Amino acid sequence: MIKYFKYLSFQWQAKNLHAIHSPFLFLLIKDAVYKNALPKKPQLEINKNDLLLLSILYYLQIETVFLFQGDKSFDQLLSKYQVFQPSTKIVHPNEVKINLNPIGVYILNELSSIGQGLAFLKKIHREESYFVIIPHLRASKGQMDFLKSIPLKEKGCVILEFYPFALLIFRQECSSEYFKIRKWGSFR
Secondary structure, three states: OHHHHHHHHHHHHOEOHHHOOOHHHHHHHHHHHOOOOOOOOOOOOOOHHHHHHHHHHHHOOOOEEEEOOOOHHHHHHHHHHHHHOOOOEEEOHHHOOOOOOOOOEEEOOOOOOHHHHHHHHHHHOOOOOEEEEEOOOOOOHHHHHHHHHOOOOOOOEEEEEOOOOEEEEEOOOOOOEEEEEOOOHHHO
């Protein structure tokens, strides 16, 4: 029952497309969240939250994904993404030596502490755009605590919180903002 009220509270506070003023974010939400950006309806069995995540990854044309911890469900999800983007490379921590920069999206799952997550964000910070996904927001208190601890002081950090996960966008062209986004359209 408490989960239901948390979900209703999220929906009440969440914004729709018209609250977004950045052209990049507006198009991202319009074309990947409110519509399915995947080129064809997947023949695979995919739940609506995973479908939303795949749509966002496809819209952003992500070619390299860093998976913070081995996670069977994310390995399966990313193999489904490779159906649409066969050239996508999935990198695990044991495969990375020093340079984490050419990676397009980082999936920070199963963080052991807030400090671990913040240290990792500091380590990967760079000038060009990159994206971070924080999954399992409602399944793990640690994930939600980490999301709330991310400092929005620096220019260019935009957080889009969907109910099951959050997408952090680091772009110098954006001002720092935090949005809770309602999902409509093909992901209901």
